[in-house]
Amino acid sequence: MRTFYSMVDSTLGTPQPEQLSLCRSKAKKEDGEIVFYGAEEIMCIQSQPFIISKLKKTPGITDVVFFAFAQFCYGEKFNFKLLKKIVQDGIGVHFAREDMSFMTVDDIERDFLLLSAYFHSFQRRLNRGSQLIT
Amino acid sequence: MVVATDSMSPDFFSKGYAIVEATDRDCLDGLRLGIFKYLAEAFGLDVDQDPEECLNDFHSYLSGLSATEVNSIRMDAIRKISGEIDFSEMIFRAFEGQLSGLLGPDVLAQKTCNIVIQPPGDPNPSELHRDAPLNSPYEIVVWVPFVDCYETKTMYLLDTDATDAALGFLGENPEDWDGFEAFCKQRAIRPRVPYGSALIFFTGLFHGSDINQEAETRVSVNIRYKNLFAPSGLKNQLQFFKLLRSSPLARLGAALEERELLK
Numbered sequence: 001m002r003t004f005y006s007m008v009d010s011t012l013g014t015p016q017p018e019q020l021s022l023c024r025s026k027a028k029k030e031d032g033e034i035v036f037y038g039a040e041e042i043m044c045i046q047s048q049p050f051i052i053s054k055l056k057k058t059p060g061i062t063d064v065v066f067f068a069f070a071q072f073c074y075g076e077k078f079n080f081k082l083l084k085k086i087v088q089d090g091i092g093v094h095f096a097r098e099d100m101s102f103m104t105v106d107d108i109e110r111d112f113l114l115l116s117a118y119f120h121s122f123q124r125r126l127n128r129g130s131q132l133i134t
Numbered sequence: 135m136v137v138a139t140d141s142m143s144p145d146f147f148s149k150g151y152a153i154v155e156a157t158d159r160d161c162l163d164g165l166r167l168g169i170f171k172y173l174a175e176a177f178g179l180d181v182d183q184d185p186e187e188c189l190n191d192f193h194s195y196l197s198g199l200s201a202t203e204v205n206s207i208r209m210d211a212i213r214k215i216s217g218e219i220d221f222s223e224m225i226f227r228a229f230e231g232q233l234s235g236l237l238g239p240d241v242l243a244q245k246t247c248n249i250v251i252q253p254p255g256d257p258n259p260s261e262l263h264r265d266a267p268l269n270s271p272y273e274i275v276v277w278v279p280f281v282d283c284y285e286t287k288t289m290y291l292l293d294t295d296a297t298d299a300a301l302g303f304l305g306e307n308p309e310d311w312d313g314f315e316a317f318c319k320q321r322a323i324r325p326r327v328p329y330g331s332a333l334i335f336f337t338g339l340f341h342g343s344d345i346n347q348e349a350e351t352r353v354s355v356n357i358r359y360k361n362l363f364a365p366s367g368l369k370n371q372l373q374f375f376k377l378l379r380s381s382p383l384a385r386l387g388a389a390l391e392e393r394e395l396l397k
Contacts, residue, residue: 080395080396
């Protein structure tokens with residue numbers, strides 16, 4: 001049984017219980033369960049500097065499930081460095097809304113093009129002027 | 135200036151849709167056979183029958199089952215089919231000669247494919263709607279029937295001019311849905327789409343289906359494709375799409391970007 005740390009997205013209007021429900025489903029799908037519930041500090045969402053130390057300090061964590069991949073896209077750059085660092089530290093990274101999992105560096109590098117294109121598209125969405133519907 | 139690609143009918147640029155023939159018919163035949171076998175097994179039919187004949191006549195095998203039973207078996211079959219058959223790849227390959235000019239070399243495909251079985255008299259046709267702008271307007275819908283479709287057995291859609299007129303009507307009469315529906319259906323076309331072809335249309339067109347009043351069942355799939363770098367709609371690109379094709383240039387660019395992000 002894998003043990004998950006969960007990180008909901010503080011910026012979304014989606015209620016946290018709904019986010020957690022999806023995170024739990026994702027953990028279950030990956031043969032695990034959430035044993036620690038984390039929350040982002042809104043001032044730090046661009047870089048999430050706390051996550052590595054949180055994961056290291058929490059005993060027995062094998063995986064972390066984020067609600068949305070967007071949690072790596074709130075800065076000026078795609079926070080690829082952090083994503084890769086977590087996986088390099090031996091922690092599986094999962095995204096509940098997108099139903100995506102990265103267990104190895106190869107997984108991340110294989111999907112880099114898709115993730116990068118999403119980041120650029122997401123940045124365009126943050127710039128509401130470019131949207132047909134906002 | 136509108137530049138037509140070599141591969142796509144000029145209709146697509148003037149009307150927003152085109153009916154195109156498969157450029158890899160063997161691939162399409164393989165897909166239909168695969169779906170047919172799953173459906174035949176799920177409903178206890180002879181898998182050695184002619185797929186076209188059996189799919190057209192599919193409603194006759196459902197007569198002893200309740201609507202709930204039919205739906206339950208159908209949903210199980212669709213789940214199995216979706217898990218076993220790579221629809222996005224097979225449909226793209228079957229029509230690649232037509233699609234690649236529209237989409238370019240870097241292509242995203244919808245993760246899930248919608249399989250629709252519409253027997254005669256089915257009271258739940260698809261409601262009139264547009265996919266974009268909630269979906270990306272730089273996206274296409276590929277509608278592939280596995281039987282010949284015509285009259286009420288096919289779907290209906292409004293071309294670009296009729297869609298513009300319909301939007302004008304809706305803007306002036308936002309509360310009058312019945313009037314809007316009648317306005318649209320008067321202007322809709324119901325394209326004859328034989329098996330072996332696909333209806334490809336722009337996501338910004340109004341479309342839907344009527345109650346199938348023909349004597350045959352419609353079995354079709356629909357799936358969406360867009361360019362990897364085209365703006366997305368409100369739907370989360372990572373949630374709904376997967377990468378299907380990438381060009382050497384995109385891969386080189388991504389490798390450079392990855393190195394820069396790790397500095």
